[in-house]
Amino acid sequence: MSMDEIRSFIIETFLFGNSERLTDTTPLLESHIVDSTGILEIITFLEDRYGIRIEDSELIPDNLNSIERIASMLKKKGVGLV
Amino acid sequence: MDFDPVLVHGWLERSSHRWPGKTALVSDSRRLTYPEIDDLSTRLAQGLASAGVKRGDRVVVFLESSAEAVIAIYGILKAGGIFVIAEATATASTLRHILEDSQSPWLITHVEKAQIVKDTGGGGGSNRSFVWVGPSDRMPPNAGQVLLWDRVLEHREGTAKLPRIVDIDLAALIYTSGSTGKPKGIMCTHHNIVSAARSIIQYVGNDANDVILNALPLAFDYGLYQIIMCFMFGGTVVLERSVGFLEPLIQTIERESITGFPLVPSLSAMLLRLKRLPVERFKSLRYVTSTGALWPEAHIRKFRELLPHVKFFSMYGLTECKRVGFLPPELIDEYPGSVGGAMPNCEVTVVDGSGQAILPGETGELIVRGSNVMQGYWNDPETTKKVFKGGRYPADRLLHTGDWFRLEDDGLLYFVGRRDDLIKASGRRVSPREVEDVVASLAGIAEVAVIGVPDEINGQVIAVFAVARKEKNIDELGIKAFCEKHLELYKVPRYVWFVDSLPKTSNGKTDKKRLNEMAAVNRKGDRLF
Numbered sequence: 070m071s072m073d074e075i076r077s078f079i080i081e082t083f084l085f086g087n088s089e090r091l092t093d094t095t096p097l098l099e100s101h102i103v104d105s106t107g108i109l110e111i112i113t114f115l116e117d118r119y120g121i122r123i124e125d126s127e128l129i130p131d132n133l134n135s136i137e138r139i140a141s142m143l144k145k146k147g148v149g150l151v
Numbered sequence: 152m153d154f155d156p157v158l159v160h161g162w163l164e165r166s167s168h169r170w171p172g173k174t175a176l177v178s179d180s181r182r183l184t185y186p187e188i189d190d191l192s193t194r195l196a197q198g199l200a201s202a203g204v205k206r207g208d209r210v211v212v213f214l215e216s217s218a219e220a221v222i223a224i225y226g227i228l229k230a231g232g233i234f235v236i237a238e239a240t241a242t243a244s245t246l247r248h249i250l251e252d253s254q255s256p257w258l259i260t261h262v263e264k265a266q267i268v269k270d271t272g273g274g275g276g277s278n279r280s281f282v283w284v285g286p287s288d289r290m291p292p293n294a295g296q297v298l299l300w301d302r303v304l305e306h307r308e309g310t311a312k313l314p315r316i317v318d319i320d321l322a323a324l325i326y327t328s329g330s331t332g333k334p335k336g337i338m339c340t341h342h343n344i345v346s347a348a349r350s351i352i353q354y355v356g357n358d359a360n361d362v363i364l365n366a367l368p369l370a371f372d373y374g375l376y377q378i379i380m381c382f383m384f385g386g387t388v389v390l391e392r393s394v395g396f397l398e399p400l401i402q403t404i405e406r407e408s409i410t411g412f413p414l415v416p417s418l419s420a421m422l423l424r425l426k427r428l429p430v431e432r433f434k435s436l437r438y439v440t441s442t443g444a445l446w447p448e449a450h451i452r453k454f455r456e457l458l459p460h461v462k463f464f465s466m467y468g469l470t471e472c473k474r475v476g477f478l479p480p481e482l483i484d485e486y487p488g489s490v491g492g493a494m495p496n497c498e499v500t501v502v503d504g505s506g507q508a509i510l511p512g513e514t515g516e517l518i519v520r521g522s523n524v525m526q527g528y529w530n531d532p533e534t535t536k537k538v539f540k541g542g543r544y545p546a547d548r549l550l551h552t553g554d555w556f557r558l559e560d561d562g563l564l565y566f567v568g569r570r571d572d573l574i575k576a577s578g579r580r581v582s583p584r585e586v587e588d589v590v591a592s593l594a595g596i597a598e599v600a601v602i603g604v605p606d607e608i609n610g611q612v613i614a615v616f617a618v619a620r621k622e623k624n625i626d627e628l629g630i631k632a633f634c635e636k637h638l639e640l641y642k643v644p645r646y647v648w649f650v651d652s653l654p655k656t657s658n659g660k661t662d663k664k665r666l667n668e669m670a671a672v673n674r675k676g677d678r679l680f
Contacts, residue, residue: 083635084635086632103640104395106609129398
């Protein structure tokens with residue numbers, strides 16, 4: 070896993086290449102980069118790509134609302150940073 | 152004798168007298184009582200009136216779903232103004248359209264939105280006046296009048312005389328999309344709003360014990376009325392800014408002992424996507440409502456099975472009359488595909504092409520009569536005449552919904568489809584024309600047509616058929632990226648398909664029926680319902 074990989078997924082899926090609005094700490098929902106459906110897409114991507122399971126109780130902003138937070142959640146789940 | 156208030160804000164004042172200690176609103180970590188909201192909105196009204204807001208002036212509110220937004224709505228009304236809510240996710244071009252179309256001399260917004268406001272071109276140079284929420288050091292310079300929210304609300308004693316208004320005065324313009332062109336402002340009087348709200352409160356059976364979880368945008372009438380209705384029956388409304396994260400939402404249900412939960416089908420789909428819906432945490436729930444798009448039967452059945460103690464109201468309406476009908480919850484297991492019949496104080500007929508009432512079993516256009524039928528579209532008498540038609544006497548108006556329904560023997564209504572090609576994405580109306588105009592403005596596009604295609608979560612999503620100019624280089628990503636910059640998220644196309652030419656009907660119009668068939672073929676293999 071690398072932060073770049075998550076960043077690329079978000080830029081390709083939701084911003085279609087417009088990367089100027091997105092930093093590692095940009096709050097994804099509040100900045101209207103993704104909506105609630107987008108959060109579901111991110112979860113599906115993370116589960117499929119890294120073979121992890123994100124529990125219902127983990128669906129909180131602290132785990133998912135920015136690239137940095139996603140990376141730190143993945144780290145906690147034992148997904149190694151490259 | 153104590154008569155019921157006739158003005159929207161009259162109900163806030165009454166609830167403030169009736170329930171002086173009661174929490175009316177919970178937002179972020181703030182809890183405000185009825186007298187607090189009543190007092191703060193009066194201070195805002197005094198500030199606005201002193202600064203020159205007059206009876207009938209439009210005031211645009213561009214804020215996140217928050218206590219400030221609620222206070223702004225009631226403050227504007229008390230000042231005799233007409234509130235206009237721009238959705239919190241609006242792009243600069245949508246906001247500019249709303250400001251210009253509504254001819255609003257005032258904008259109430261937050262310093263965090265200063266960039267979008269600036270991008271409308273209506274910032275520093277214009278004579279528009281502002282009320283800025285947030286720290287004053289982040290307030291952009293401006294030529295018109297500027298009020299600071301915090302300072303206005305500090306003043307306890309206002310001196311400006313607030314105007315006297317009557318219930319046929321306009322209270323709000325609610326902007327919503329039609330099948331063509333830009334969003335239109337639906338004119339709502341105090342009487343329309345109070346009437347519609349009263350009918351809904353009646354069939355939902357709300358009382359002061361209800362605690363409503365409102366995660367819907369306030370620019371959407373469904374979200375707005377949660378506040379208006381709650382302030383009428385003296386309950387508590389809890390604002391949640393987003394439904395993106397379900398765990399905090401469920402925590403709120405538990406913590407606040409939520410009794411009423413208004414849903415749109417997309418939120419219902421998300422809840423059912425959880426690995427396990429934690430039913431034990433929904434004990435306080437008394438009822439769930441759904442409107443905005445067709446509620447899939449499978450979802451209704453699943454919810455009924457998981458939460459048997461909850462009443463489920465499947466409803467139908469359109470902003471032009473707020474709400475039309477509902478299916479009584481005791482019928483939902485037997486008739487989950489129906490949206491029921493007319494709500495109290497509202498009358499519906501289903502007519503054929505010549506305006507004659509159809510026979511049961513047939514399909515026709517739904518016509519609505521009642522005090523809930525709004526006044527038409529702001530600044531658009533042409534469209535108003537086509538949709539709001541005259542009845543038997545001057546004040547009698549018939550709303551032609553453009554929605555096709557089948558009426559069954561038992562009087563229940565079943566939604567069949569739209570007369571035009573209006574799209575409903577995540578419960579919100581999207582004009583195909585608005586998206587077409589944005590895509591067509593790209594240099595590489597020769598021709599474009601936009602349709603809505605079914606989606607499990609959103610009801611519908613946007614699909615674009617484009618014909619590219621030979622000499623120009625344009626691809627799917629280019630179109631999506633351009634739309635992402637110029638349209639709100641729910642209007643951005645999910646699908647872009649290039650074709651050599653668009654199919655045409657015999658009279659030369661784009662054949663959208665054929666496009667729907669082509670879309671279905673293109674998406675074969677995609678997971679649908």
